[in-house]
Amino acid sequence: MKLSYRVNEYVSCEQFIALLNASGLGERRPVDDKQCIEGMLNNSNLIIAAWHDEQLVGIARSVTDFHYACYLSDLAVHKNYQHLGLGKTLQNLTQQKLGPNCKIILLAAPDANSYYQKLGFTSHPRCWVLERNKRIKE
Incomplete structure (x- = not known):
């Protein structure tokens, strides 16, 4: 199987949604909100994509x-391609594009929590999330 990796090349909204759904990540992403998905893609400044043909x-x-912090918002691998090292390769390629002191920060999906520990990530107890439908309290 010949895979190619592309950096910051165009990914369509439809391709991204299909991958999110095929990876299992779609249940935690706004795949029914095309405007949001387009914004997610258009406002990311580092996208590493793995392709099998097209x-x-x-x-x-x-x-x-690129110097201090990198928030890895989505790491998604199609279920048919999981357990082949694609996720690890995507993270390594991401890290290669960052400065030598730049840390990668992410929120793990519940099923992936132990995966990141095996790769050398450390858990951080002080992560806070303000959901989309909430407002900062006065």
Whole structure:
């Protein structure tokens, strides 16, 4: 199987949604909100995509300053391509694009929590999330 990896090349909204659904990540992403998905893609400043021919089979989508912090917003691998090292490769390629002192930060899906520990990530107890439908209290 010949895979190619592309950095910051165009990924369509439809390809991204199909991958999110095929990876299992679609249940935690706004796949029914095309405007939001388009914004997610258009405002990411580092996207590493894995392709099998012209099918998107993996993605690492990040927002970063390239020097201090990189928020890895989505790491998705199509279920038919999982356990082949694609996720690890996508993360390694992401890290290669960052400065030498830039840390990768992410929120793990519940089923993936132990995966990141095996790769060398450390858990951080002080993560806070304000959901889309909530407002900051006065």
